[in-house]
Amino acid sequence: xxxxxxxxxxxxxxNVMHFExxxxxxxxxxxxxxxxxxxxxxxxxxxxxxRNVDIEDLVKKAESFRVAVPSWGVGTGGTRFAxxxxxxxxxxxxxxxxxxxxxFKLVRSTPxxxxxxxxxxxxxxxxxxxxxxxxxxxxxxxxxxxxxDHPGQKHSxxxxxxxxxxKSVRDQAVAHNIECIEIGKTLGSKAHTVWIADGGNFxxxxxxxxxxxxxxxxxxxxxxxxxxxxxVFIEHKFYEPAFYSTVINDWGTSYYCARELGPKAFCLVDLxxxxxxxxxxxxxxxxxxxxxxxxxxxxxxxxxxDDLDAGSIKPFQLFLIxxxxxxxxxxxxxxxxxxxxxxxxxxxTDPIESLMMxxxxxxxxxxxxxxxxxxxxxxxxxxxxxxxxxxTLKQAFTTDVSPILAIARARAGGAIDPIRTYRQSxxxxxxxxxxxxxxxxxxxxxx
Ligand code: RM4
Ligand code: MN
Ligand code: MN
Numbered sequence: 001x002x003x004x005x006x007x008x009x010x011x012x013x014x015n016v017m018h019f020e021x022x023x024x025x026x027x028x029x030x031x032x033x034x035x036x037x038x039x040x041x042x043x044x045x046x047x048x049x050x051r052n053v054d055i056e057d058l059v060k061k062a063e064s065f066r067v068a069v070p071s072w073g074v075g076t077g078g079t080r081f082a083x084x085x086x087x088x089x090x091x092x093x094x095x096x097x098x099x100x101x102x103x104f105k106l107v108r109s110t111p112x113x114x115x116x117x118x119x120x121x122x123x124x125x126x127x128x129x130x131x132x133x134x135x136x137x138x139x140x141x142x143x144x145x146x147x148x149d150h151p152g153q154k155h156s157x158x159x160x161x162x163x164x165x166x167k168s169v170r171d172q173a174v175a176h177n178i179e180c181i182e183i184g185k186t187l188g189s190k191a192h193t194v195w196i197a198d199g200g201n202f203x204x205x206x207x208x209x210x211x212x213x214x215x216x217x218x219x220x221x222x223x224x225x226x227x228x229x230x231x232v233f234i235e236h237k238f239y240e241p242a243f244y245s246t247v248i249n250d251w252g253t254s255y256y257c258a259r260e261l262g263p264k265a266f267c268l269v270d271l272x273x274x275x276x277x278x279x280x281x282x283x284x285x286x287x288x289x290x291x292x293x294x295x296x297x298x299x300x301x302x303x304x305x306d307d308l309d310a311g312s313i314k315p316f317q318l319f320l321i322x323x324x325x326x327x328x329x330x331x332x333x334x335x336x337x338x339x340x341x342x343x344x345x346x347x348x349t350d351p352i353e354s355l356m357m358x359x360x361x362x363x364x365x366x367x368x369x370x371x372x373x374x375x376x377x378x379x380x381x382x383x384x385x386x387x388x389x390x391x392t393l394k395q396a397f398t399t400d401v402s403p404i405l406a407i408a409r410a411r412a413g414g415a416i417d418p419i420r421t422y423r424q425s426x427x428x429x430x431x432x433x434x435x436x437x438x439x440x441x442x443x444x445x446x447x
C-alpha cells in the first residue's frame with residue numbers, strides 16, 4: 001500500500017470510505033429501460049424463432065460467459081509520451097479490486113481478476129482473498145513481470161530476463177516466476193502467464209537460437225514448480241519493447257516451446273501481439289487443433305500492440321475468433337479449455353467504462369458465434385460455395401443480439417445499461433473523494 005498506508009487500512013477496517021454500487025440502485029435503474037428492452041427482446045425472439053433458434057438458449061450462453069479482468073486495467077494507462085491520470089484512480093491492489101467489483105456488479109460476466117506481480121504483490125494473500133470473496137471475486141491467472149526492474153532487485157533486466165546471457169539474471173527471473181506461482185497458490189489461481197520482453201533492438205544483438213535455448217532452460221525450472229492442477233501460459237509478441245526481434249515472437253515459437261515443456265504448457269493469444277492483417281482466427285484454429293490453446297488476452301489493435309478496447313477496431317475479426325471457439329466448444333475438441341482475460345490499456349477513457357464495454361463486446365461475439373447456422377456453413381463448405389459460407393457467417397454477425405445480452409445481465413442482477421447506470425451512480429465522483437490524487441506519484445506500470 002505505498003500511496004495510502006495505514007490510514008487507508010484503518011478506514012477500510014471501519015468501512016467508512018467505501019462507496020459501492022448498490023443492488024437496489026441497479027434494479028431501480030433497470031426499471032427505466034425495462035419496457036423498451038422487453039419489447040426488443042420479444043421482437044428478436046420472434047425473428048430467431050423463424051430461424052429455428054430458441055432465444056432462451058442464447059440467453060443461457062450469455063449468462064455462462066466469463067472473462068477475467070486485469071488488475072492493471074483499472075488504472076489509467078499511458079504511452080511513452082504521456083499519461084493522463086483520471087480522478088479517483090485506485091492506489092493499491094485493494095482499491096483495484098473495488099473497481100473490478102464495480103465492473104462485475106454491473107456486467108456480471110467478470111467475477112475473476114488477474115493479478116500482476118509485483119505491481120499487485122499482496123502484503124497478506126489470505127487477507128486479499130477475503131477482501132475479494134466478500135465482493136464475489138476470485139483470482140484468475142497470475143502474471144510475472146520481468147520487463148522492468150523492481151526496487152531492491154540485484155540484477156537488471158535491461159538486456160533480458162529468462163533469456164539473458166548471464167545465468168544469474170536468468171535465475172533471478174526464474175525465482176520471480178516461482179514466487180508468482182507461490183502467491184497464486186494462496187489466491188486460488190490455477191495458471192501462470194509468462195510474457196517476457198526479451199529481444200533485441202539491433203541486428204546481431206542476440207544469437208537467436210541460443211536465446212531460445214536459454215528460454216527453454218529457464219521455463220523448464222518454472223514448469224517444474226507448477227502444482228499438478230496448474231497450467232502455464234506462454235504469451236508471444238512480435239515486437240515492443242524490443243523493436244527488432246523478440247525471443248517468443250509468434251505462435252509457432254510459442255507452440256514449439258509449449259510442446260517441449262509438456263502437457264501443462266499452453267499458448268496464450270494476445271490479440272494485440274500480431275502484425276496488422278494477420279489471420280488471428282486461423283492461428284486460434286491451429287492451436288485448438290494441436291490441443292495447445294491456453295486462452296486469450298482480449299484487446300484490439302490497429303497498427304501494433306495498442307491494447308485498444310476489445311471489439312473497438314475489428315469487431316468482425318473478434319466474431320470470427322469466437323466462431324472458431326464456439327465451433328471447438330460444440331465439437332468438444334480435445335484439450336479445449338480456454339482462459340479468457342482482458343488485457344487493455346485505457347489511456348483516455350474511464351477504465352471501468354472501457355472494461356465493461358469490452359466485456360459486453362466479448363459476450364456479444366460469443367452469442368453471435370452461437371447463432372451461426374453450422375449445418376448451413378458445413379453444407380456451403382462441402383458444396384464449394386464461398387458466397388453462401390460468408391453469408392451464413394454474416395447472418396449471425398449482423399444480428400443485433402443486444403437485447404439478449406441485456407436480459408442476461410438483468411437476470412443475473414446486473415445492469416441493462418451498464419455505462420449509464422455506472423455514470424448515474426456517481427461511482428467515480430465518490431472514488432475521487434475517497435482516493436485523493438497523490439501529486440508527483442507515477443503509475444506503478446506503463447499500463
Ligand atoms: C504486455 C503483455 C502482457 C502484459 C504486459 C503489461 O504487452 O500483453 O500480457 O502483462 O504487457
Ligand atoms: Mn497480454
Ligand atoms: Mn500486450
